[in-house]
Amino acid sequence: MNDILSPPVSRAGLHEEPTANTVLQEIKATVGTATVENPKMQARNVDVHYGEKQAIFDVSLDIGNNEVVAMIGPSGCGKSTFLRCLNRMNDSIPSCRVSGEMSLDGEDLYGPDLDPVLLRARVGMVFQKPNPFAKSIYDNVAYGPRIHGLAGNRGELDEIVTESLKRAGLFDEVKDRLDAPGTGLSGGQQQRLCIARTIAVSPEVILMDEPCSALDPIATARIEELIDELRQNYAIAIVTHSMQQAARVSQRTAYFHLGKLVEVNDTNSVFTNPQHELTENYITGRFG
Amino acid sequence: MTTTHLLIVATVLAAVSYFAGRARAWSVARENGGIRQLHSLPTHHGALVAIWCFVPALLLVVVWKLAEPVYIGNIVNANVPAELSAGDERQIALYRNDVENLISDGDASQITDDGKRALGERLLAQRSSSSLALTLLALAAALGGAAFAYKRIAAPTRARHSVERVVKFLLVSSASLAILTTLGIVLSVLFESLRFFQQVSFTEFVFGTSWSPQTAIRADQIGSSGSFGAIPLFTGTLLISAIALLVAVPFGLMSAIYLAEYASPRMRNITKPLLEILAGIPTVVYGFFAALTVAPAIREFGSVIGLSVSSESALAAGAVMGIMIIPFVSSLSDDVITAVPQAMRDGSYALGSTKSETVRKVVIPAALPGIVGGVLLAASRAIGETMIVVMAAGLAANITANPLEAVTTVTVQIVTLLTGDQEFDSAKTLAAFALGLMLFVVTLVLNVIALLVVRRYREQYE
Numbered sequence: 001m002n003d004i005l006s007p008p009v010s011r012a013g014l015h016e017e018p019t020a021n022t023v024l025q026e027i028k029a030t031v032g033t034a035t036v037e038n039p040k041m042q043a044r045n046v047d048v049h050y051g052e053k054q055a056i057f058d059v060s061l062d063i064g065n066n067e068v069v070a071m072i073g074p075s076g077c078g079k080s081t082f083l084r085c086l087n088r089m090n091d092s093i094p095s096c097r098v099s100g101e102m103s104l105d106g107e108d109l110y111g112p113d114l115d116p117v118l119l120r121a122r123v124g125m126v127f128q129k130p131n132p133f134a135k136s137i138y139d140n141v142a143y144g145p146r147i148h149g150l151a152g153n154r155g156e157l158d159e160i161v162t163e164s165l166k167r168a169g170l171f172d173e174v175k176d177r178l179d180a181p182g183t184g185l186s187g188g189q190q191q192r193l194c195i196a197r198t199i200a201v202s203p204e205v206i207l208m209d210e211p212c213s214a215l216d217p218i219a220t221a222r223i224e225e226l227i228d229e230l231r232q233n234y235a236i237a238i239v240t241h242s243m244q245q246a247a248r249v250s251q252r253t254a255y256f257h258l259g260k261l262v263e264v265n266d267t268n269s270v271f272t273n274p275q276h277e278l279t280e281n282y283i284t285g286r287f288g
Numbered sequence: 289m290t291t292t293h294l295l296i297v298a299t300v301l302a303a304v305s306y307f308a309g310r311a312r313a314w315s316v317a318r319e320n321g322g323i324r325q326l327h328s329l330p331t332h333h334g335a336l337v338a339i340w341c342f343v344p345a346l347l348l349v350v351v352w353k354l355a356e357p358v359y360i361g362n363i364v365n366a367n368v369p370a371e372l373s374a375g376d377e378r379q380i381a382l383y384r385n386d387v388e389n390l391i392s393d394g395d396a397s398q399i400t401d402d403g404k405r406a407l408g409e410r411l412l413a414q415r416s417s418s419s420l421a422l423t424l425l426a427l428a429a430a431l432g433g434a435a436f437a438y439k440r441i442a443a444p445t446r447a448r449h450s451v452e453r454v455v456k457f458l459l460v461s462s463a464s465l466a467i468l469t470t471l472g473i474v475l476s477v478l479f480e481s482l483r484f485f486q487q488v489s490f491t492e493f494v495f496g497t498s499w500s501p502q503t504a505i506r507a508d509q510i511g512s513s514g515s516f517g518a519i520p521l522f523t524g525t526l527l528i529s530a531i532a533l534l535v536a537v538p539f540g541l542m543s544a545i546y547l548a549e550y551a552s553p554r555m556r557n558i559t560k561p562l563l564e565i566l567a568g569i570p571t572v573v574y575g576f577f578a579a580l581t582v583a584p585a586i587r588e589f590g591s592v593i594g595l596s597v598s599s600e601s602a603l604a605a606g607a608v609m610g611i612m613i614i615p616f617v618s619s620l621s622d623d624v625i626t627a628v629p630q631a632m633r634d635g636s637y638a639l640g641s642t643k644s645e646t647v648r649k650v651v652i653p654a655a656l657p658g659i660v661g662g663v664l665l666a667a668s669r670a671i672g673e674t675m676i677v678v679m680a681a682g683l684a685a686n687i688t689a690n691p692l693e694a695v696t697t698v699t700v701q702i703v704t705l706l707t708g709d710q711e712f713d714s715a716k717t718l719a720a721f722a723l724g725l726m727l728f729v730v731t732l733v734l735n736v737i738a739l740l741v742v743r744r745y746r747e748q749y750e
Binding site: 087089092117118119120121122124125126127129131132133134135143144147148194197198201 | 635642
C-alpha cells in the first residue's frame, strides 16, 4: 500500500523555486530524514491554505509506530495546523484547503472513501486547553466507547473506563468520585481525563497539541511520564513550545518555521548538533 | 413661578454651580502646586457643588407640595358654611370642588354666592403667597447649598467620596423602583382578593369545580348567587399551555439547533430575524388567525376523520399560542448553544463522533440549563397570554383533558369579569383580582423552579 507515495526527495525537488529575498530563501528543502522504516502515518508534499493565505508549504513527514515525534517552532509556524490535518480536524474550518498526500497505514486521509468520523476514532487528539465535557468523570471516559459501541454491557464499559483512567494515571485520584463532574477537577487532572477519554476508544495514533501549556510543572511531569508509557502502544505526535519537553519525551523532533519543515532528525542530534542555521538559532534561543 | 419653572431654574443653577465649583477646584490646585495636591478631581468638586445646589431645593419643593394640601384643607374647613361643617366630609368636598371650579380662571370676584366668593378669594390669595414663598425659599436653598459647598472646596476635601455616595444612592433607588412597583401591584391585588374572600370562602375558590360567576345585579333579582370554583379555569389554562409547549419546545429547540450548528452564516443571518418576527406579531393578530383560520381548519379535519371538534377548541388556541412562543424557546436556546465552547465540540469530534452525536450528547447537555430557562420563560408567557385565548378558546368552563373541546382560561375570565357593567365591589368583579393573584403565584412558583433548576446545573458543571 505504501507505494502510492513517492519518495520525498524527488517531489521536494519539483517545488524548488527561487523565492523572494526573505529568510524563506534559506529553506530550500527539509534537512535531515523525514521518513522512518516503520511508518504509521505519512505526509508527502502537504500544502495547506486558509483562504488565500498559505499556512503550510510542502511538508513531508512520517510518524512511526511506537515513537513520539515532537514538533517545535515559533508561534504561527504551522505546527498545530499540520497536526490538525492528520485527523482532519481542520474540516470544520470552511476556508481550509489541504493538498498533497497524507495516509494512515497507506490509506489516503483525503481520499473519497475515507470517512473522517472513522478516521478520528483511529487518530485521537488531546488539545491545548483541557476540554472535558459537561458530564461526570465516568461519562467523559465512557463517551467514546458508547458512541462506537465498544462495550457490550455495563460491566465491560466499567472495565474500559477503569482501565483508561488507570493508564492515564488518574484512577487513584478519582476512583471514589466517578460521578462527580469532570469540569470540577484541577487543570492537570482534567488534561489526564482528556487523555483517558482519548485512549478509551483505543486509537492507533494520538495527536497532542501543546497538552501541557496550561499546566504546572508537577502536572506536566506526570503527563510526560504518561506519554512515555503510551509510546509502547501508540504512535504519538506532540506539538510543544517547550524544547526541554521535546527533548525529554520524543524520539524524533521536527522544527517548523513559517509553514515550512526546516529540519527533522533524531531528537538527540537535533538538540546537540542541529544541521540548519534556523534550527540552531531557535534551540539556542536566539529567536522564536 | 410654577413648580416646573422652579425645577428648570434649579437645574440651570446646578449646572452653573458645577462649572463654578470645577473652576474653583482648578484654582485651588494651582495655588497648592498642581492637580496632584487635590484629594479629588475638579469634576468631583464641581459635581458636589451641583448636588448641594439641586438636592436641598428639590427636597424643599417636595416637602412643600406634600404639606400644602393639608394646610389648604384646613382653610377650607374653617370657611365652609356652618350647616356644612357639621355635616359629613363628602359634602365639604363637594362644596370645595364647586369653589375650585369657579376660581379655575384665577378670578373670584364674579362669584355670586358670598360664602363661596370669600373662600375663593381666600384660596387664591393663599395660593399666590404660597407660590411666592416657595420660589424664594427654594432659590435660597439652592444658592445657600451651592455657596456652602463652594466654600468647602480645598485640597484635602473628599469630594469624590461624597459624589460616589450620591451616585450609589441613585443606583440603589433605581433598583428599588422595580421592586417597589412589583410590591405595590402584589399588595393592591392582594387587598382586593381579601375583600373577595370575605364574600366567597377560600376553599370554595381554590377547590371548587364549578365556575359560573353570575351574581345578581340588583338586590331584587332572584337566584344567581354565582359559584366561584377556579379549578376549571386552571385546568383550562394548564391544557392550553401544555399544548402550546408541546408545539413550541420541539419546534423551537430544533430550529435553534439548526441555526446554531448547521446553518451557514448567511442562512442564519436571514432566518434568525425572520423567526424572531413571530414574537413581534401582535397577539390580537394571532387571536383572529386562531379563531378564523386554525380553528375551522381543525374542525374540518376532525369531521373528515370522524371526530367531533368544537368550533372553539383548546387545540386551536394552544397550537397558535405555541407558534407565538417558538421564538422565546429558539432564540434563548440558540444563544446558549452558541455559547457552548468550540473546544468541547472539538473534543467530541476528535473521539470520532458525528455531528449529530456531538450535538445530542455534548452540546445540548452542556446548554441544558439555558434551554430549561428559555422553556420556563415561554411557559410563563403561555400561562399569562390573554388575547389569543379570548378570541379562540371560548368561555365554557369545562374540566376536560380533551384538546378538541372548548375550555376557558384564567386570563379569559379576568377579561370577561372586568368588562361588564358591574359594581366594582361585587363578588363577580373582585373574583378577577383573586384570579390574578392565583395566576401571579403560579408564574412566581414556575420562575422559582426555573431558577433552582438552572442553579443546580450551574453548580454541577461550572
